[in-house]
Amino acid sequence: MLINSVIPIVFFCILYSAIGRVQSSEKNNFRGNEWVNPRTDDEFTYVVSADRLNEIRNEKMYPFFDSGGNDGNGDFQLNIRDTQPQVNKQLNFLLPFYGFGFNYTWLSLHGHISFSDSPHQFPEYPLSFPIQEWPRVSDPSFIGIFYSRCKVGQLNGNEEEEYARRKPGVYFRLERDLYWRKDQFGVELRERVKWDIRESMVGSETFRPKHIVIATWKNVSFAGGITSATRLTNTFQAVIVTDEVRTYAIFIYEWMGWTTHTEAGGDTTTGQGGTPAFVGFNAGNGTKAYEYMPYSQTTLIRDLPGNGGANGFPGRHIFRIDENIIPGVCIRDLIGTNLPLTFAPENGNMLGGTMVNMTGPCFLPKMRITCRFNTKDSEGIVLNENRASCIMPWTEAEGWVDFEISLDGGPFYWKGKFYVEPPSVSPSLVWFEENTFHELDPGTMTLNWDWKNLTMNFNAKVSISVWGYLENHIEPELLYIDMIEQSSQNDGITTMSTADFYERDNGDYLRQCEFGFIMINITNPEKEIGMKTSPTIWSRPIPLGWYFNEQWRRFEGNDWVEKRCDRWTKRDRLLKYFTNELPMCPCLLRQAIVDRGRYAPDFDCDQDGNTQCFYHQGAQHCVVTALPNHDGAGQQCCYDLAGYLMLTADNKWGGTPFRVHGLGVLPWNEANKIPSLSHWLHDKTSFYTCCLWQDEQSQGCQNYRFERRSSQDCVGYQPPGGGRLPKIL
Numbered sequence: 001m002l003i004n005s006v007i008p009i010v011f012f013c014i015l016y017s018a019i020g021r022v023q024s025s026e027k028n029n030f031r032g033n034e035w036v037n038p039r040t041d042d043e044f045t046y047v048v049s050a051d052r053l054n055e056i057r058n059e060k061m062y063p064f065f066d067s068g069g070n071d072g073n074g075d076f077q078l079n080i081r082d083t084q085p086q087v088n089k090q091l092n093f094l095l096p097f098y099g100f101g102f103n104y105t106w107l108s109l110h111g112h113i114s115f116s117d118s119p120h121q122f123p124e125y126p127l128s129f130p131i132q133e134w135p136r137v138s139d140p141s142f143i144g145i146f147y148s149r150c151k152v153g154q155l156n157g158n159e160e161e162e163y164a165r166r167k168p169g170v171y172f173r174l175e176r177d178l179y180w181r182k183d184q185f186g187v188e189l190r191e192r193v194k195w196d197i198r199e200s201m202v203g204s205e206t207f208r209p210k211h212i213v214i215a216t217w218k219n220v221s222f223a224g225g226i227t228s229a230t231r232l233t234n235t236f237q238a239v240i241v242t243d244e245v246r247t248y249a250i251f252i253y254e255w256m257g258w259t260t261h262t263e264a265g266g267d268t269t270t271g272q273g274g275t276p277a278f279v280g281f282n283a284g285n286g287t288k289a290y291e292y293m294p295y296s297q298t299t300l301i302r303d304l305p306g307n308g309g310a311n312g313f314p315g316r317h318i319f320r321i322d323e324n325i326i327p328g329v330c331i332r333d334l335i336g337t338n339l340p341l342t343f344a345p346e347n348g349n350m351l352g353g354t355m356v357n358m359t360g361p362c363f364l365p366k367m368r369i370t371c372r373f374n375t376k377d378s379e380g381i382v383l384n385e386n387r388a389s390c391i392m393p394w395t396e397a398e399g400w401v402d403f404e405i406s407l408d409g410g411p412f413y414w415k416g417k418f419y420v421e422p423p424s425v426s427p428s429l430v431w432f433e434e435n436t437f438h439e440l441d442p443g444t445m446t447l448n449w450d451w452k453n454l455t456m457n458f459n460a461k462v463s464i465s466v467w468g469y470l471e472n473h474i475e476p477e478l479l480y481i482d483m484i485e486q487s488s489q490n491d492g493i494t495t496m497s498t499a500d501f502y503e504r505d506n507g508d509y510l511r512q513c514e515f516g517f518i519m520i521n522i523t524n525p526e527k528e529i530g531m532k533t534s535p536t537i538w539s540r541p542i543p544l545g546w547y548f549n550e551q552w553r554r555f556e557g558n559d560w561v562e563k564r565c566d567r568w569t570k571r572d573r574l575l576k577y578f579t580n581e582l583p584m585c586p587c588l589l590r591q592a593i594v595d596r597g598r599y600a601p602d603f604d605c606d607q608d609g610n611t612q613c614f615y616h617q618g619a620q621h622c623v624v625t626a627l628p629n630h631d632g633a634g635q636q637c638c639y640d641l642a643g644y645l646m647l648t649a650d651n652k653w654g655g656t657p658f659r660v661h662g663l664g665v666l667p668w669n670e671a672n673k674i675p676s677l678s679h680w681l682h683d684k685t686s687f688y689t690c691c692l693w694q695d696e697q698s699q700g701c702q703n704y705r706f707e708r709r710s711s712q713d714c715v716g717y718q719p720p721g722g723g724r725l726p727k728i729l
Contacts, residue, residue, distance in 0.1 A: 203344025
């Protein structure tokens, strides 16, 4: 009986203790001065609530403490003082910075985090990096949030906030392995910095922080000032975050009371005038540097606490710093006609639909944004002061093109380079699970798509449509054909039956389309993403026999395949004979591989990539001429498992010459010159109608193999000659 009465009491005591622990942990706040150590048990995994995340993200500064820890000083660096301005810190993880990787750093009182021993004597002012005299003169690799001669200042006695009353000096906090942290502090810090970066830096939507460094300079004054000037102080913080591939730096300027130390011409009383501090990044070893203009070493440095606006905080500035330095906040007062534009992604499918987020000028809520991709314009929308978005239109081009934006109808001052991908080589964001789409009546087909490229909302509704392509005029036409599904869930998969298309009638003009694309877009983009135009994702070029088969049979007869092949043969005979101007194929695979100046791997049949080789079955590798000739044509050479040249004289799977090269030809905006699309129209669709959808021994396939697209043998092939570099001793 006694045991039965004790058990409930023990149970309620444990329950009360657990509830109290959860409630007390929820009350912890970064502004508190307690030192929070990681939990060591794996039984309790802390989950941060949405309200708690909003609460901690409303703090401008990241946490730093001057009590707790092993020595009772928390993050405060006792060893950093006026007479000993820097200490070494071992990171024990890889920190990519400006093209290099580091696992250590030096923390300096003088407003920088360096990756080599910084110079003991400051050079002449203004500072200039990289140092051209390297290696005779040291050129340190560093992150300079406020690179100037500093000394530890004093509190002015009017501090109200608890964190503002902490000891003046330098603080350093290192948190590793945030991926696997289960304690409250680690989880909250990880989620906070993850969403701070994702929401403020374009192109960081998938970033997951792994390690973080928080360096804080609190109430530091300027060197050379009079005694009373030690109350004129600056407080700023550098947050360095990495997943060991990408690295981001957040500069937070809480307060700025001075700009210049006395050696740089600053006043001994006020710390003003002369050459203000350097703000920026230096790769070191005489390589490259980035100076954060218009603030660095100018009087505008005083605007740092009021500008920036990352995550809505004045004084917060963000950069991506792993390979090159990419600013993530708008830049005020920058004057010029070729201003740098930060945007992501930096590439998109030629057919359009890619949502491009950009940072550069400071945007106003009602501002009109016009994006120009090469020669095609698209209207954008303002998301916040630092970010705007636009949808890439259909852009007839290939490779790097100009990307520019205009504000309120003004000149296109903000510029960058955008890479336009031909549809045949652009990442396939829409694809069929099986290869049955090559057939005329495959029955049921499963369609997949990368749903996160439209919206992160799994339950959003999307529309799936089929499009075709024609070149009946000088201007090519990308034509809407039909809606497959009007309102499908954005779950990345659907099933379609070709029987649903048997009774369709799209008209004589659209029935000319023999190849096209599947396109998927958001059904209600204004509701989902706040834009009138939806981003779109596309399949690669596909034949449309599965869709038009019954229509072609109804309107052209049961022999529609032979008729279409014959029409193509007649049209092709009327065009210029082009194969005699193409280079000969190498006889052997090993020759083709080393002939890199003239030939490149064919992405449809590549021994180091796509080994499926659907159009060249039995081949292990194909090469194509790296560039089109002056008429826009190209050569293709395929090799069997023994490394010998495959010919259409032997079977239909041999390599063929191209009337239109896959890369197209300048100016890219006329019929017969469009990258990928003109090649498919003139060289790929005929393979379906003449050989794949007919017997190999049919008359149409014989004409294709032996007359119109016959493989060229290697007779007359001349391998590249050896080169020799003369030396003068």
